[in-house]
Amino acid sequence: MKVVLQHLTKIFPSRNKKDKNAEVVAVNDFNLEIPDGKLIGLLGPSGCGKSTTLFMISGLQAPSSGSIFFGEDDVTKLAPENRGIGLVFQNYALYPHLTVQQNILFPLQNLKGENRLSKEEMLKRANEVAKLVQIDEYMNRKPSELSGGQQQRVAIARALVKMPRVLLLDEPLSNLDARLRLQTREEIRRIQRDTKITTIFVTHDQEEAMSISDYIVVMKLGVIMQTGKPQWVYDDPANLFVAKFLGTPPINVFTGRVEGEKLYIGEEEVLDVAGAEDQEVYVGIRPEGFVLDRKGKLTCAVSGIDVMGRDISVVSTSASSLNPVVRSIISADEMENITGDTVKFNLKQHKVFLFNKETESRVYFGRQVAAHEEMVARMKEEGQFFSSHEGPLPKEMVEKAEEPAQEKKGMAAKIKGLFAKKKSESAPEAEAKPEDETSQSEGE
Amino acid sequence: MDTERAQKPVLSKEEKKILWKARLSPLKAWLYLLPTLVVLAIFTVWPIISTVRMAFLADVRDVMGEQVYTGYDYLKDMGGMYDFSFSFENFAHVVGYGGFKTALTNTILLTVITVPISTMLALLIAVALNSIKPLRKLLQTIFFLPYVTNTIAVGMVFMAMFQMIGPIKSPTSVGIINNIIEAFGGKPVNWVKEGSSYWANMTVLIIYIVWNALPFKILVLLGGLQGVNKQYYDAAKVDGASRFRIFWRITVPLLSPMIAYVVITGFIGGFKEYTSIVGIFGDVRMGPPGSIGRPLNTMVGLVYDSIKSNQGEASAAALILFVIIFAVTMVNLYVSKKKVHY
Numbered sequence: 057m058k059v060v061l062q063h064l065t066k067i068f069p070s071r072n073k074k075d076k077n078a079e080v081v082a083v084n085d086f087n088l089e090i091p092d093g094k095l096i097g098l099l100g101p102s103g104c105g106k107s108t109t110l111f112m113i114s115g116l117q118a119p120s121s122g123s124i125f126f127g128e129d130d131v132t133k134l135a136p137e138n139r140g141i142g143l144v145f146q147n148y149a150l151y152p153h154l155t156v157q158q159n160i161l162f163p164l165q166n167l168k169g170e171n172r173l174s175k176e177e178m179l180k181r182a183n184e185v186a187k188l189v190q191i192d193e194y195m196n197r198k199p200s201e202l203s204g205g206q207q208q209r210v211a212i213a214r215a216l217v218k219m220p221r222v223l224l225l226d227e228p229l230s231n232l233d234a235r236l237r238l239q240t241r242e243e244i245r246r247i248q249r250d251t252k253i254t255t256i257f258v259t260h261d262q263e264e265a266m267s268i269s270d271y272i273v274v275m276k277l278g279v280i281m282q283t284g285k286p287q288w289v290y291d292d293p294a295n296l297f298v299a300k301f302l303g304t305p306p307i308n309v310f311t312g313r314v315e316g317e318k319l320y321i322g323e324e325e326v327l328d329v330a331g332a333e334d335q336e337v338y339v340g341i342r343p344e345g346f347v348l349d350r351k352g353k354l355t356c357a358v359s360g361i362d363v364m365g366r367d368i369s370v371v372s373t374s375a376s377s378l379n380p381v382v383r384s385i386i387s388a389d390e391m392e393n394i395t396g397d398t399v400k401f402n403l404k405q406h407k408v409f410l411f412n413k414e415t416e417s418r419v420y421f422g423r424q425v426a427a428h429e430e431m432v433a434r435m436k437e438e439g440q441f442f443s444s445h446e447g448p449l450p451k452e453m454v455e456k457a458e459e460p461a462q463e464k465k466g467m468a469a470k471i472k473g474l475f476a477k478k479k480s481e482s483a484p485e486a487e488a489k490p491e492d493e494t495s496q497s498e499g500e
Numbered sequence: 501m502d503t504e505r506a507q508k509p510v511l512s513k514e515e516k517k518i519l520w521k522a523r524l525s526p527l528k529a530w531l532y533l534l535p536t537l538v539v540l541a542i543f544t545v546w547p548i549i550s551t552v553r554m555a556f557l558a559d560v561r562d563v564m565g566e567q568v569y570t571g572y573d574y575l576k577d578m579g580g581m582y583d584f585s586f587s588f589e590n591f592a593h594v595v596g597y598g599g600f601k602t603a604l605t606n607t608i609l610l611t612v613i614t615v616p617i618s619t620m621l622a623l624l625i626a627v628a629l630n631s632i633k634p635l636r637k638l639l640q641t642i643f644f645l646p647y648v649t650n651t652i653a654v655g656m657v658f659m660a661m662f663q664m665i666g667p668i669k670s671p672t673s674v675g676i677i678n679n680i681i682e683a684f685g686g687k688p689v690n691w692v693k694e695g696s697s698y699w700a701n702m703t704v705l706i707i708y709i710v711w712n713a714l715p716f717k718i719l720v721l722l723g724g725l726q727g728v729n730k731q732y733y734d735a736a737k738v739d740g741a742s743r744f745r746i747f748w749r750i751t752v753p754l755l756s757p758m759i760a761y762v763v764i765t766g767f768i769g770g771f772k773e774y775t776s777i778v779g780i781f782g783d784v785r786m787g788p789p790g791s792i793g794r795p796l797n798t799m800v801g802l803v804y805d806s807i808k809s810n811q812g813e814a815s816a817a818a819l820i821l822f823v824i825i826f827a828v829t830m831v832n833l834y835v836s837k838k839k840v841h842y
Contacts, residue, residue, distance in 0.1 A: 114738060115738075116734050116737065116738065135737075136737050136738045136740075137737065137738065137739065137740030137741075138740075141738065142738075143734075143735070143738045145731050145734070145735060147729075147731065149729070149731035149732055149734065149735040151732060151735075151749075151750060151753075152754070152841065153753040153754065153756075153841035154749075154753075162736075162739055162741070162749070163739035163740060165745075166739055166740040166741045166742070166745065167740070214735075214739070218739075218740075
């Protein structure tokens with residue numbers, strides 16, 4: 057089932073009636089066409105509105121404006137139970153007093169009229185779904201007697217049993233430990249492939265989204281920043297936010313400038329950037345974009361080397377870097393070439409992204425221009441699931457999110473939206489330590 | 501030799517000090533508990549022991565077998581120095597009274613009728629209160645009022661409400677309940693006055709007791725409801741469950757620990773019912789004016805009745821009540837173990 061979101065907007069009213077400005081725009085004019093039978097990852101930092109979007113698709117939250125279509129049906133005003141969706145909650149929300157089987161049967165027992173199945177059919181359906189998610193041996197256990205991963209699968213089975221048109225997963229993996237998470241995400245991938253149900257899942261973990269999604273949607277402050285196949289988005293970020301959000305270790309960002317088609321970081325001329333106009337830029341360099349070279353043009357002060365087996369990660373510092381450290385990944389064979397306190401790099405052209413300092417939009421140069429155009433053409437050919445946010449977010453929006461106001465933080469869900477937005481400002485920081493990101497798992 | 505030395509390590513002064521401190525620290529806990537323990541011992545433990553002793557005191561008889569003293573009076577006269585003999589006489593007397601059967605029937609009837617009604621009502625009100633936002637605090641306060649008002653005083657108000665004075669439809673007919681019944685075209689009922697029927701009396705009592713029992717139950721259930729994760733309801737909504745099904749399949753099971761608690765304490769409270777009857781009918785007659793034989797007496801009433809005449813029998817009656825409550829609570833716990841999901 058194709059899912060189309062048109063101008064979807066969600067505004068949480070201000071708690072304080074006098075202060076109209078305190079209202080929170082959780083989702084801002086969201087336009088998206090999700091192709092049939094694909095697995096879509098909604099990705100963004102906490103508070104970017106991804107869960108709100110999911111809950112609006114589910115019908116648990118009503119949009120402030122805009123509409124939602126499943127195929128040709130307008131479901132905007134439809135109650136959740138009439139939309140034909142399956143929803144898996146972050147903490148599963150399995151009924152603790154019912155056995156696994158009763159939990160899975162619950163949605164079927166709610167069906168009325170001609171949709172109602174006979175008892176045998178219900179049991180048959182429940183068993184089929186249980187087999188699909190591989191929990192059929194635990195049918196008579198209570199949820200509390202299952203591990204987190206098994207509970208997760210029961211929740212998926214309960215969502216699948218009524219054969220939904222769309223399956224929605226809200227941070228499905230954030231309550232699992234690292235090993236289970238890897239295993240369960242493969243499981244979700246497999247189940248989705250088997251059932252071919254259009255699946256939308258929400259996550260703040262870019263690695264998770266990249267690894268199992270057909271397409272990812274990167275969001276910030278309720279606005280789509282970029283959509284597309286994970287690898288495309290990674291290779292061709294449309295703006296600084298997307299570049300910073302994807303990738304482990306995170307991209308290294310420097311301040312620099314373009315002068316006469318040459319890129320300068322600090323005083324060093326590091327790259328030819330044919331076609332780029334003179335301007336102040338942010339330079340994003342993927343860790344794998346560095347090449348160790350004694351005659352290299354970018355100089356950094358070495359502060360340590362992390363050995364990771366096949367590769368090593370050179371941790372260094374540079375005055376122009378916005379991150380506290382510059383991380384570059386090079387082959388372990390080159391370790392012996394690192395001597396002394398400084399290290400010199402050359403840059404791989406296709407791993408260097410320039411962003412205008414004002415708008416934070418991408419500045420294409422050299423071969424990137426053609427590559428980008430070719431990519432866009434191919435995306436359009438393959439399903440037109442591509443869009444990107446050009447230009448900066450409205451200034452007042454960003455400022456509002458940065459405001460340290462809202463003393464009453466921690467108060468209930470409505471404020472949570474705003475509270476979470478504040479959190480999103482710590483995103484760059486979180487990216488410096490991506491392993492910490494998982495700990496900010498509370499939804500918005 | 502060597503091993504012996506190892507077993508008895510030589511301790512320095514400081515080490516010994518620490519050791520003693522560690523040994524004494526449990527005593528400290530007892531020290532803090534002492535005031536409460538003393539009070540409990542004097543006012544709870546000893547009276548319980550004493551009650552049991554008094555209940556089993558044998559009457560004192562002369563050679564001809566005539567009763568001279570009740571066991572308790574003799575004990576009192578002897579200044580507590582009395583080598584008592586064990587007997588079930590007091591129990592036999594209590595059970596033998598004409599009023600015992602009435603009291604037991606009334607107690608059981610009132611409990612068995614009021615506890616389910618008040619629990620169901622409290623559950624419905626709690627769910628309703630939980631689902632509304634405006635006026636919630638106000639309504640909560642109104643429902644909580646009976647809890648903070650005096651039982652006897654409210655009992656008298658109830659008596660006034662169910663009054664029927666003078667000929668019907670005359671200005672002297674003041675009972676508001678009968679006025680309402682008349683307004684709907686019904687026939688006024690003699691609720692509490694002379695010549696009123698047993699079941700009319702019981703109806704008034706049941707309404708009063710249910711109303712009086714509601715606030716505590718609502719409070720407990722509302723607290724429980726607020727602790728239920730909202731996501732279960734979201735999940736149920738997505739699963740298309742009707743309100744009725746959500747109530748029976750989700751709310752009630754998730755609240756079952758609170759419901760069990762409310763039912764058990766309700767049964768215990770019901771068996772101890774006494775003040776409401778005193779409030780409405782007065783402690784002299786324990787029934788409508790003109791009635792004889794205390795037709796609305798309860799077990800606790802029986803205990804109070806005998807206290808003035810024979811404390812041994814009062815103790816026996818109290819023990820009988822205790823055994824009943826204990827048995828019923830055991831049954832309750834047994835049932836809740838099977839039905840309650842913790």
